[in-house]
Amino acid sequence: xxKPVLEVRDLKKIYGQGEAxxxxxxxxxxxxxxxxxVAIMGSSGSGKSxxxxxxxxxxxxxxxxxxxxxxxxxxxxxxxxxxxxxRLIGFIFQAFNxxxxxxxxxxxxxxxxxxxxxxxxxxxxxxxxxxIVGLGERAGHEPNQLSGGQQQRVAVARALVTEPALLLADxxxxxxxxxxxxDVLKVFDDLSAAGRTIVIITHEDEVGAxxxxxxxxxxGAIVSDVRQSPIHLRPVGxxxxxxxxx
Amino acid sequence: MSIFEVIRFSLRGLSxxxxxxxxxxxxxxxxxxxxxxxxxxxxxxxxxxxDRIEALGTNTITVMSTGRGGSSSTSLTKDMADALxxxxxxxxxxxxxxVVSSSSATMTYEGTDHxxxxxxxxxxxxxxxxxxxxxxxxxxxxxxxxxxxxxxVLGQTVAEELFPGVDPIDKQVTVGGALFxxxxxxxxxxxxxxxxxxxxxVAPLTAVQQVLTGYGALTSIIVxxxxxxxxxxxxxxxxxxxxxxxxxxxxxxxxxYRIQNASSLLETQTETxxxxxxxxGAVAAISLLVGGIGITNIMLVTVTERTREIGIRKALGAxxxxxxxxxxxxxxxxxxxxxxxxxxxxxxxxxxxxxGVKPVIVPSSIALAFGVSVAIGLFFGGLPAAxxxxxxxxxxxxxx
Numbered sequence: 303x304x305k306p307v308l309e310v311r312d313l314k315k316i317y318g319q320g321e322a323x324x325x326x327x328x329x330x331x332x333x334x335x336x337x338x339x340v341a342i343m344g345s346s347g348s349g350k351s352x353x354x355x356x357x358x359x360x361x362x363x364x365x366x367x368x369x370x371x372x373x374x375x376x377x378x379x380x381x382x383x384x385x386x387x388x389r390l391i392g393f394i395f396q397a398f399n400x401x402x403x404x405x406x407x408x409x410x411x412x413x414x415x416x417x418x419x420x421x422x423x424x425x426x427x428x429x430x431x432x433x434i435v436g437l438g439e440r441a442g443h444e445p446n447q448l449s450g451g452q453q454q455r456v457a458v459a460r461a462l463v464t465e466p467a468l469l470l471a472d473x474x475x476x477x478x479x480x481x482x483x484x485d486v487l488k489v490f491d492d493l494s495a496a497g498r499t500i501v502i503i504t505h506e507d508e509v510g511a512x513x514x515x516x517x518x519x520x521x522g523a524i525v526s527d528v529r530q531s532p533i534h535l536r537p538v539g540x541x542x543x544x545x546x547x548x
Numbered sequence: 549m550s551i552f553e554v555i556r557f558s559l560r561g562l563s564x565x566x567x568x569x570x571x572x573x574x575x576x577x578x579x580x581x582x583x584x585x586x587x588x589x590x591x592x593x594x595x596x597x598x599d600r601i602e603a604l605g606t607n608t609i610t611v612m613s614t615g616r617g618g619s620s621s622t623s624l625t626k627d628m629a630d631a632l633x634x635x636x637x638x639x640x641x642x643x644x645x646x647v648v649s650s651s652s653a654t655m656t657y658e659g660t661d662h663x664x665x666x667x668x669x670x671x672x673x674x675x676x677x678x679x680x681x682x683x684x685x686x687x688x689x690x691x692x693x694x695x696x697x698x699x700x701v702l703g704q705t706v707a708e709e710l711f712p713g714v715d716p717i718d719k720q721v722t723v724g725g726a727l728f729x730x731x732x733x734x735x736x737x738x739x740x741x742x743x744x745x746x747x748x749x750v751a752p753l754t755a756v757q758q759v760l761t762g763y764g765a766l767t768s769i770i771v772x773x774x775x776x777x778x779x780x781x782x783x784x785x786x787x788x789x790x791x792x793x794x795x796x797x798x799x800x801x802x803x804x805y806r807i808q809n810a811s812s813l814l815e816t817q818t819e820t821x822x823x824x825x826x827x828x829g830a831v832a833a834i835s836l837l838v839g840g841i842g843i844t845n846i847m848l849v850t851v852t853e854r855t856r857e858i859g860i861r862k863a864l865g866a867x868x869x870x871x872x873x874x875x876x877x878x879x880x881x882x883x884x885x886x887x888x889x890x891x892x893x894x895x896x897x898x899x900x901x902x903x904g905v906k907p908v909i910v911p912s913s914i915a916l917a918f919g920v921s922v923a924i925g926l927f928f929g930g931l932p933a934a935x936x937x938x939x940x941x942x943x944x945x946x947x948x
Contacts, residue, residue, distance in 0.1 A: 360863055360942040381867055387941075388865020399860045399945070403564040413864045415553060460864070 305372045307467050307499045308334040308357065313366035315352050315522075326352040327363070328522040334468075338533050339494040340501045341513035349522035350503045354472045357501065358393045359386055371467045388416050392461030396473035398453040400445040400460075407432060407441035410460045417464060431459040435489050451482025458489055462498070469493065471502040475509055487512060495536045512537055554870060558877040568850060573886035575846045576921050579839020580890025581897065583917035586831050588898050588907035594824035595908050598817050607642075607776040608677050609783050610808040611769040611790065623765030624805060626753075628793050632771060638785035640778040645674035645770045646753055650760045655710060655749065656722040662709045665747040667723070669756025670770075677772035680750075685717045685732025688752050696754035700728040703748035704736045723749075726759045779809050832913060836920050843921060844928040847879060851932040852947075858936040859944030871937040872930070879929025883922045891918055 315327040326349045334340055344350045355361035356368060359375055368375045370390055378386060387393070392413075400409045410428040419427070432438050435455040445453055454474055461469055471490070475483040487509060494500055494514070502513060510516050511530070514537055518526040531538050562569045613624045629646035632638055653667035668674070675687050688699045700721070707716050716730045728751060737745040757763050773782035787807060790796075796803050854875075861871055891914055898907040936944055 355942045358863070360945070361940055381869075384862070384865050384867040386865075387863060391865075393863050395863075395945075399856075399863070401564075401857055401860060404560065408560070412861070415557070416861075416864060416866045416870065464865075 306333045306335050306369075307338075307371055308332075308501070309367075309369040310357070311367045313353070313356060313363050313368065315349070315356065315361075316364045326522055327356075329366070330519070330522070330524050332517065332524060332527070334499060334501060335533065336467075336499055337494075337497050338499055339490070339514040339537055340517060341510040341515070342501065342503045342517045342519055343505060343507075343510045344519035345505065347521075348519045350519050351472060352522075353519065354470060354501075354503050357468075358391055358470045358472075359383055360393070384416075388413055389464060390467045392464065392466040392469045394454070394457050394461045394469070394471035394474045396476040398445070398450070398457045398477070400453055400456060402446070403444055405442050405444055406437065406448065406456045406459075409445070409456055410463050413460060413464045427463055428459070431463040432456070434462070434492075435459045436485075449482065450478050451485050454478060454482065454486050455489060458486065462493065467499060469498055469500045471500065473503055473505070475504065475506065483509070491537045491539055512539065551873075554873045555877055557874045558881060561874065561878050562881060569882060572846045572850060572882050573889065575842045576839075576883055576886030576925060577890040577893060579835075579842050580887045580917045580921050581893040583832055583835040583839060584891065584894035584909065584913050585897050585902070585907060586835050587828055587913040588894070588909045589902050589905050590824060590828040590831055591910050592905045592908040594821060594828075596905065597820050597824075607773045607779055608809070609771040609773065609779065609786060611771065611786060612767070612806045612808065613765060614804055614806050624769055625766060628790060629766065629769045631789055631793055632769065632786055634789065637789055638782065640774050640782040640785060642772045642774040643673035643677055645670050645677050645772075646766045647674065647768045647770055648753060648756055648761045649767045650756070653723050653749070653760055655706065657710045657719065660710055662706055664703075664706055664723075664749045665744060666749075667756065667760065668748060668750045669753040669761065670750060671753055673772070674750070674770060677770045680737060681735050682732040683735040684715075685730070687732055687750075693752040693754055696758055697752060698726055698728045698755045698759070699731045700749050700751040701732040701734060702730055703734050703750075704746040705744055706747060706749055707733045724759045726755075728755070783807055783809050828910075832916065836917065839917070839921060840924045843883070843924045847925060847928040848932055851875060851929060851936065855932075855936045855939070855944050855947040858933070859939070859941050859947065862937070862939075862941035862944060868937045872934055875933030875937075876926065876930045879925050879933070880922070882929070883925025886925075887918045887921045890921070 310333075311331050313327050313330045314325070317324040317326055328349075330349075330353060342350050342353065352361070356363050359370070362376065370386060373386065375383070375386060400406075401412065407425070407428050410431055411424045414424040414427060429438060429441060432441050435458050437452060437455050437459065440448065440452065445456070448456065454477075458474070461471075474490075475486055478486065483506075490500055490502065491512065500513075502509065504510055514529065514531045514533055516526075516528045516530055517524055611624065624646075626646055629644050632641055632644045634641075648669040650667045650669075651665060653664050655662050655664050671693050672687055672690055675681060682701055683704075685701070687701055688697070692699055700723070702710075702716060710716065710721065711719065716733060719730050720727045721730065722728075734746070734748070734750070771782060771786055773779045787803070790805055791803070794804055858871055862868075894914070895909065898909050936947075939947070
């Protein structure tokens with residue numbers, strides 16, 4: 303088997319000092335291979351967001367190693383980290399985090415601009431990414447003219463436009479109604495089917511059920527790691543997931 | 549990422565927040581314009597004061613008699629005035645104007661009377677020496693003085709009293725029973741003290757002596773020095789000549805004449821200018837401080853408000869350098885555009901009278917106000933942006 307996309311060993315994250323010390327992560331270890339679709343579940347305070355921020359290279363762990371596509375992220379300089387975030391990771395936030403008063407297509411183009419892609423090529427790839435999430439005809443809309451589900455799909459397009467090795471989604475459906483949730487999850491299913499590696503954080507069972515692998519986090523440690531469907535097949539989708547839980 | 553891309557990003561960032569960009573520029577505009585205009589108003593009033601002092605004549609010496617009129621040994625005469633025009637003994641004297649004046653002359657024109665406050669009889673050089681130029685018409689000539697022609701130049705007040713709405717030139721007025729032909733009207737002169745400097749009339753010395761004062765002593769002699777710096781030298785030369793003429797002994801402590809010169813006024817003028825320079829400095833410093841605080845405030849708010857956006861950009865893989873450049877260019881565009889508009893506003897504003905003062909722009913104040921504003925804008929736009937760009941993306945994203 304080729305090298306894993308993501309490999310963390312004994313990851314710990316400690317906030318605060320002395321009396322107020324909080325152990326957000328108490329030694330999490332996991333390996334994610336290319337093409338997998340992993341859901342990390344846990345109640346609030348279980349450390350899943352902390353884990354996600356470290357995986358996305360937005361935060362650094364207190365101890366432990368994190369290898370992204372074989373590269374030890376904890377040893378990277380600030381400039382190299384920026385490069386890693388740009389090329390290797392596509393991050394999707396719960397709060398969408400689109401740049402306000404900037405059109406959808408300009409938002410999607412942003413990571414390409416930082417990657418140094420020429421404007422023409424940038425526009426073409428951004429439009430292609432928007433087409434994948436089904437928002438090609440809304441490219442010129444600004445975030446406040448889009449619904450929550452549409453904004454999140456723009457954010458997904460922005461995350462995948464650089465064709466990163468890893469798509470990370472932090473509660474992507476947390477702020478969405480069930481219809482929009484379904485739209486966004488369908489996009490994830492399609493991306494997984496197309497061979498993308500996806501790690502998604504959620505506290506919703508129906509979201510976790512659609513993933514190929516389910517990791518449960520309690521108090522900063524991994525308590526279960528279950529494979530729900532084979533890595534090389536299409537994800538089960540909503541119908542199967544529903545049956546599974548019925 | 550090329551610099552053009554970064555500039556495009558900055559422009560997009562500015563146009564995405566039009567209102568905020570406009571308000572920021574307005575803040576800088578007001579700061580810069582206020583400094584330039586305040587300094588210009590201060591400078592304008594300083595100019596106005598020094599002009600007024602200069603209008604009094606700064607390079608003249610007035611010789612007056614202290615003796616009781618009549619006594620031939622102590623009064624000033626036309627001979628003495630003529631003796632002062634001497635290239636050998638008095639090289640720094642430019643002109644000498646003997647003056648007789650009467651304060652009891654009544655001028656009549658077609659039944660209208662006007663009592664002229666000072667009716668001056670003198671020579672043509674008086675007009676230049678006393679900084680009293682003729683506005684309309686002409687002044688009288690040396691020839692008029694020699695021939696004793698009865699011509700007169702009126703002050704503004706007299707002209708308005710006797711000839712309301714009528715051109716007085718070539719009209720004839722009666723003074724002391726004699727007819728005088730009006731040849732000109734003086735320019736309006738700013739009055740100092742209680743006397744109306746415009747309530748005057750000027751005629752040839754000989755004519756006035758003949759009609760009003762008689763051929764006795766002169767009221768005064770106005771001596772014009774060749775240069776404002778030579779006033780003291782001219783004064784020494786004048787007193788030497790007069791001492792000879794009036795037989796004043798070397799040992800005598802008092803002289804029968806008194807010399808007033810304008811160097812004290814010059815001193816006052818210099819002091820006034822110094823005071824104004826200090827005042828201007830204080831005004832400019834305070835305005836710059838206030839304007840600078842305004843710019844600082846708005847820049848800090850703008851960047852702090854966008855810390856979250858910086859976090860998003862970092863999460864998308866923007867290198868610190870690119871973010872910093874974008875915000876620096878935005879800050880620079882705002883401060884340069886705002887500052888430039890401020891300079892334009894001040895230049896336009898300086899064409900209008902402000903609280904009765906015509907502002908006079910000080911060029912260095914433009915450079916100072918513009919430079920300081922741009923520097924403050926860059927610094928306080930750049931510093932928080934640099935700080936935000938250094939944050940871990942997650943901390944920038946959480947920033948509220």
